[in-house]
Amino acid sequence: MSASRLLRRARLAVFSLCLLGPALAWAVTGPVESFGGRRQAEFPEVADVIGPGAEARAQLTDAVLDRSWLRRTALGLRSGFDFFLFGQADQDNAVSGLDGWLFYRPQFEAWNCEAVDQVRDGLEALRFQSEFAAAGDLPVLFAIAPNKASVERDRVGGRAAREMDACYDQVEADLRRMTREDQTGRLVDHTALLQNLDSPERRFYRYDTHWRPWAALEAFNQLAGHPVYPSGLPLEHPQFETVRQRPDIARRILALPVTEAAEYPVVSPVNWDETEERARFASIVVSHDSFYGSIRDILEARMAAPVLVHQGLPEMPDLSEALAEADLLIVERVERHLHDQFGRWAEVGGEAAIHAWLLERSALAARRCAWDEALDLMPGGTAAEADFRRMENLPAGGMQTRGSNARIHFTPPAEWGDAPVCVRASVTATRDEQSWVFVPGALLSDARYVNGRSLHIPLEEGANEIAFVLPASVAGENLRWDPVRSNRPVTVTALEIAPRFGRSASSQPD
Amino acid sequence: MVFSDPAFLFAFLPISLALILLLSGKAHSLSILALSLVFYYWTSGALTVLLAASIFGNWLLGRQLQDMPEGRWRDWSLRAGVCANLAVLAYFKYAWFIAGNIDALLGWDASGLFATIILPIGISFFTFQGISYLIDIRRGDVEAEPSLIRFGAYLSFFPQLIAGPIVRYRDVRDDFRAPQISLDNLAGGASRFVHGLLKKVLIADTAGRFADACFNAPAEISFAAAWLGALAFTIQIYFDFSGYSDMAIGIGRMCGIRIRENFCRPYSSATLTEFWRRWHISLSGWFRDYLYIPLGGNRAGTIRTYRNLAIVFLLTGAWHGAAWTFILWGLFHGAFLIIERLAVGARAGDVHAIWLRFVYLLPVVIISWVLFRADSVADAGHVLLAMVSLTDPAAWHLPEALHALATPLNLIALTLGGLVFVMPKDVSGGVWAAQTGRTGVEAWRLSYLLVAVSVVTVLVLATDFSPFLYFQF
Structure with missing residues (x-):
């Protein structure tokens, strides 16, 4: 066989090897673990693969290649070209800083100005x-x-520096201040x-x-x-x-x-x-x-x-x-x-x-509060009466929610100063429900009440006694209690607040 | 499923080539037809029925045209066949666009009737092939194909089914009857395929990412971003489309079917007339033979020549997509072709002046791609305005996304792509055009293939998937 013919056959062999590469790699190495910071695609159902929609077939390809030694190697070669030759990396989850230092990209995205x-x-x-x-x-x-x-921080240069916008510094400063001033x-x-x-x-x-x-x-x-x-x-x-x-x-x-x-x-x-x-x-x-x-x-x-x-x-x-x-x-x-x-x-x-x-x-902890000094917030003409919205007075006593979006707003007295505020209530639910208590804060988003500054209190079917202790900072703040969010009625028969250690006691426990 | 899709590369293609080579005797066309239908079904699902209907309808009509005596009925049969093909194209591709414009003019809500239409992939290609087949039979240039399977294999031939080139039956008839499968064609086809894939995944996709980053917000685009984006898209579309054509030609050759060249260094042209002899040759040739010349070509006086050019390029633009941007793009090219004729007459395609490429051809082509690339006429207007807003205070501002794209590999790929602007017009045809059989040439081809295969494997497996541009036409 002539050299020229041999070289043509070699060309064909190289091409064939390229096309069969993933299959051969799978046969030799078997499936490999997740790589590239990605979750491996799931294998689709056979019926979906042969069905008219193309998504399942694309998913099948991804599922095979995500477990392929060859794709992992290709990813390494792709990254290695930029990293070893030029000291750079720029992928979905990784970005290079100064002197080849690598950073996990989501840390920059988490604190960027959009968020x-x-x-x-x-x-x-x-x-x-x-x-x-x-x-x-x-x-x-x-x-x-x-x-x-x-x-x-000294290593955050190059590509990493472009990812780190000005808000990162602001958020970090806020966090450091918060932990430094934490009481x-x-x-x-x-x-x-x-x-x-x-x-x-x-x-x-x-x-x-x-x-x-x-x-x-x-x-x-x-x-x-x-x-x-x-x-x-x-x-x-x-x-x-x-x-x-x-x-x-x-x-x-x-x-x-x-x-x-x-x-x-x-x-x-x-x-x-x-x-x-x-x-x-x-x-x-x-x-x-x-x-x-x-x-x-x-x-x-x-x-x-x-x-x-x-x-x-x-x-x-x-x-x-x-x-x-x-x-x-x-x-x-x-x-x-x-x-x-x-x-x-x-x-x-x-x-x-x-x-x-x-x-x-x-x-x-709320059991040990100074309940003898409690303020009753139920309707009755007291100065401390809570504001019951979308709720109605029951003849037998208590306030019942009317439809969804019932609210109870109440404000612990500002003069309680630095004493934690205890809250307790009696609530009857017709089935298992969820109740929310929101505490307003110095928030930047539009919402005054957010999940992060709330307590999610489970209610069981029947009578519930709930109690908790809120920080002293809530004194003078307008708290919001959503007794229930469904249409099913919930009845509040008691609602009280008390300073944790009594008005004359120290704010600290013994 | 496009050619850079791993599913195609690592599953469909090896299985298909193995089957076609194993069945290269009597079942050659049958295997190609079956695989082509599977290929189409993979991406388009139930719309495969439309392709099958097109195959059967055109084959049946071709047989009837062949058998009909000369006369009015034969002409009407041809017209009916052409109209049927165009009606399919019009319904699936243009109905929504036309209705939308009527709505805008008359305040109707007709476009809602067509809102659920899904554009069948490659419809522009297989309908044009069907039309050329019928016309060629009527003209007597070719005989109708007696075998439905062979005709089906031709019309649905998967290497060029969804993104061209537009193959004429008379050019491949003999190969479908007696496929030229040989070591030389297999090795040559493999090299050509890998070369095209390299153009696509290394250069076109990279340039595309730069273009996308620049054109992301057309209303706020700067002078620098507009030009950089236009240049990047100019590189992208050439390497994307010519890469796809290389791959189609390569697979065709491995299957024993010779597909004609579709590109010949178009950016090395000096005039737009020459450009259209080198760009998407199968489309410009189709319009020339089946529209321009029947309209009278350049033999019916100056005014009619200009009118014919305008019609051809209006339709060339519309062929690329149902949008005003494509129509304006076609008219833009048509207008410059007319200007060239006015300036230098019929010799406009034979001007040999390299400087013209840089001061005339490339600027015109690059600007025209802005129209082609834009999502709307308004977006195109924003970009074109930015391209002349050099005095704007933010003229040199570049989008933040570009910085992330400026990796060494991307910049190397973009630079390689940029070489297309300075390539000489008459270089030889590259590694696959050199004389086969010489050991030195074969060694070079093997070396190139090894490098190219390594690069494309890494890029295909490690880079996110991106569809071919010409998929949509």
């Missing part, structure tokens, strides 16, 4: 929730893990701690969106040494061992074949029976994201039998069940998620369980 009002309202919601927890002396801490961009003691701001670390090489990975173990350890020590709720034994001056690991942005999103060195502390578990220092809390539940997820071994070793629930991951302990026995709840979230998770905290996944637990604990 800034929502973000600020979300932060207000977090403020309210910490105040609510403090008002009822509820054992909960909100730990704030840093956006990489907030700590590694509740419930906010644990790891970001501020890490921003002040003088060891920049120990703060964040270059190619990963998470903190390095050294920084994580500093954060843990900050949490464990909390003045009111010390949750574990700080780990001082441990030995470190160096390992090479696969950084998440480079490996998982850009599919680049790189590793990065990390110094992990050697963690020795505490023998709680032998140590003199004992954890104050026997049962700690930690609801966390990937930041505490990266130090689970430290949490498990240095806390007394914590229950760790990684939000959003399967095969985790049930948060509601774990909370039933909890003495202390620690909720850790990264900065970029604070507003969307706490802004709708009563609705979102794990947050709904946290909300329910806090309500339950608040109801217990």
Whole structure:
């Protein structure tokens, strides 16, 4: 065979290999795990694939290729061209900063100017929730893990700098101010701690969106040494061992074949029976994201039998069940998620369980309020009478909702000053319902009452006694209670408010 | 399903080629017809019935035209066949547009009647092929195809079904009867296909992203963004459409069917007359043979020549889409063709002056693409106004989205695409045009293919899917 003919056959072979590449790769390597920061497309039903609509066939293609080694390799080559040759990356979930540093793009998008009002309202919601927890002396801490961009500000250049608009700085300043001025003691701001670390090489990975173990350890020590709720034994001056690991942005999103060195502390578990220092809390539940997820071994070793629930991951302990026995709840979230998770905290996944637990604990705290000094808000000609809207007086007593959108507005007396305000009510529902209590805040969006600054109180069919403690800041504010949103009637037979510790007592518990 | 769709590349194409080659004997046309219908069904679902009806109707009428004696009935049969094809096209493609304009003029609500019509993909191509087939039979240029399967394979031939080129039956009749399947055609077709795919996914798609970023908000577009967007679209549409034609020609060659060239370095032209000899050759040739010449061409006096040019380019614009922007685009080209005739007469297509390309042809073509690209006449007006608003304070402002697009790979691709403006007019035909059989040439072709295959595989698998522009015509 002539060389020319051989070369033509080789050309045909190359082309054939190209067309059969994904099939061959699938046959050799089998399906691969999710990559590129994307959720793999589901396989469609066979009937849909052969049906007249083209969507299922496109979905089938995506489902196959999303599990293909070849697509992952192609993604790596595509990213590698820009990254290794030019030090740049710009994809849906990753963007490069200075000196090849990589940033997770959603952290910039979360705080950009288009979303800034929502973000600020979300932060207000977090403020309210910490105040609510403090008002009822509820054992909960909100730990704030840093956006990489907030700590590694010097690396945010190049493409990353274009993603970070002016509102990022404004939101960050608001958040720092909020945690700095926090009076509740419930906010644990790891970001501020890490921003002040003088060891920049120990703060964040270059190619990963998470903190390095050294920084994580500093954060843990900050949490464990909390003045009111010390949750574990700080780990001082441990030995470190160096390992090479696969950084998440480079490996998982850009599919680049790189590793990065990390110094992990050697963690020795505490023998709680032998140590003199004992954890104050026997049962700690930690609801966390990937930041505490990266130090689970430290949490498990240095806390007394914590229950760790990684939000959003399967095969985790049930948060509601774990909370039933909890003495202390620690909720850790990264900065970029604070507003969307706490802004709708009563609705979102794990947050709904946290909300329910806090309500339950608040109801217990409300039992000890100074009810002998209560103001009756039911109609009866008192000065403190609430404003019942779209509700009617029942001959037998009580106020019943009329259709949907019933409202009860009431204002705790401003002269109660800095005393938390207890609220209790008797409510009868004809079936299981949901009731909302809104607290106005310094919100930026148009709405005066938002989900983030509300309590979602479940009502069971029949008689319900509800009670909770609101922060002192509600004094003088016009609160709104939506007894029910459906058309089904709900009857309020009692509504009272009282200062938590009595008008003559100190605002602090004994 | 377009050619850069992974489903086509990695499933449909290898299966199709394997089947066609295995059945390259008597079942060659049958396999092509079946695969073409599957290909059409994949994207268009139930509208495949329309394609099947077009195949059967044109085949039946072709047979009758063949058998009819000369005379009035034969002419009327041809007219009926042409009208039937045009009626299908008019209903699916233009009814909504025409009704919308009537509504605007008379205050009616007729367009609501056509609002649910779905435009069948490739309808402009297969109806024009059907028309040319009938006219060629009537003219005696070709005999009617006796085999329904072979005619169906021709009219629905999947490589060129949805985005051209417009293939005439007389050009491929012999190949469908005796397909030329050989190692040379297989290797050559593969190279041509990959070359076209590279043009599409590396250059056209990249340029398209730049054009989209620039034209995103036409009412606020700046001078710089308008020109950059127009240039990017000029690159995009050439590499998109010519890339698709390369792929169609390549697959056709692998199947043993030779499809004629559709592009010949159009941006290297000196005049618009020459441009139209090099751009979408199958369409300009179709209009020339089946409209311009029957109208009298340039043999019936100066005024009628200009009138014929105006009609042809009005319809060329309308062929591309049912919108005033396309019609204005066609008339714009027609007007410049008339001006060229006024200036240099019938020799307008034979001017050899490179400088004309840069001071005349390219500016005219680039401006015309603004009309073509715009979503509305008003949008086109905004962009065209911006292109002359150099003194505007924000003249040099570029959209933020462009910064994100300016990655090294994108800039390299755009630069490669820009080379099309400076290419000499008469370079040889590239790697596939060189003499086959020489070891050096074959080695170069293999090297090029290896690089191109690697690049297109990476880009197709790692970049978001984007449809071909000519899909909609």
